[in-house]
Amino acid sequence: MKVTIDGIEIDVPKGTTILQAARMIGPEVAPPAMCYYTKLKTSGGYCRTCIVKVTQGSTANPNPMPKPVASCRTEVMDGMVVENNTSPEIIEARKGVVEFLLINHPLDCPICDQAGECKLQDLGFQNGSSKTRYEFKRREFEEIDIGDKIKLHMTRCILCYRCVKTADQITNDRVHGVIARGDESEISTYIENIIDNDFSGNVIDVCPVGALTDKTFRFKQRVWFTKPVDAKRDCKTCCGKTRVWLKGEEVVRVTARKDQWDEVEEFICNACRFDHKKKSDWVIEGPSPIHRNSVISQNHYEHLNELKVQIMKQQKALGFMPIDKQP
């Protein structure tokens, strides 16, 4: 099926959504997504940040769709023409969506542990307005402990449902969900039922904001003072491939590896995440790729990987091998 997004044509299989097709083209045209998560079934369709304009429905029916559609839930049709960043209407509409998402979100980024790797922060920075028009009291909640390792701060939650889907699909028993409706709705563990599952820690990684945080990392360091490295260990329950965040010799935090869409590559178990906080527990593979626009690249080491590749290339071109690889 041929689909044109922002003037770029791509051939995709049937059943692909507009968002997936746009991601195949690249980050230049991919709409932002707050609730959609490739690895979680039935996710998406809540936040409306990924709205796009469909100017031509298909070759068979070239009429435009009457209003912006959520690209994560809309499948492509043959000959569909989609406008994302090229449509001023969409940019304006997305600004409105961001404003709505931020209505109840406390602007406490200086306190929040997620700051620096927060998708809502990025979204607000790229698509939002620099001022808030909201003058009323934002909703506030007491912090809740979900187990002894996870903290839920509902005040920051944007109700993307990702953690609920994770609890549903990754873990065996669903012990938390969303109660109440609309403005009242909140993530609940069914009266503070402790999540007792090997993979429950993954709700921290899927949370796009700082609502679910790691209690072993809470307020320890700002993310941009830590250095992420890809590391692995032999783990019986999970793949053991993680990202270890170092501050000097200290392991301050362990998370799953994330791809360029900020989605977890492979979910990791709680033992890896919470209990192995020694550098000797891990085999370090190398620095994690960090986008140069990210504040984490303030560590000035983001090019180490590239540098290594380039040095190897030059060594090859000059015709000599590194000492340790010489026969």
Add this chain to the structure above:
Amino acid sequence: MQLTNRSKVVSNKVQTAMEQLYLPGIIKGMLITGSHLFKRRVTVKYPEETRPRAAVYRGWHVLKRDENGAERCTSCGLCAVACPAEAITMESAERKKGEESLYREEKYAKTYEINMLRCIFCGLCEEACPKEAIFLTDRLVDTEYEREDFIYGKSKLTEKIDKRIDVSKRQTLEVAEFKKLPGLKHNTLWEGKSLKKGKH
């Protein structure tokens, strides 16, 4: 052989009798020295006397408290990341119940250190601070004997409750409003049009 035009020929001229006497030269020099006795003094007797400094002079930092005496700093780390000399380090801690009068926010700086030997007094920390907590003041940094003594901790940086430091001249309303101006680059950079490039 001459290699360059800038080379100079060294003079081996023999001094005249007048020059060999040296006296006229000495008198000429003494006259210049003596004339300075009657000119305005350019130095001040420093510890007793100080020169007036501008209100926006960038010296010894202060960590401000709010109106109720609670520390404003929330240990967000923006000053440290803005610091070009990497002089600032901090450790944060969570505010416990009952400490609301001590710390304004949920999180506070347990330790906050500025290495005054590294600091270049550029004022970027003040500019980066989202909580209006850190300011540079017109106080001079003391002299010390040990290098360690120049690492200023919270005891030296936080203002005393009974000895408030006035920074109102640095933080005028205009400055506060200026920071919010929509015309500023950091406020408009990502609004709408720049998205097309898909920089992120």
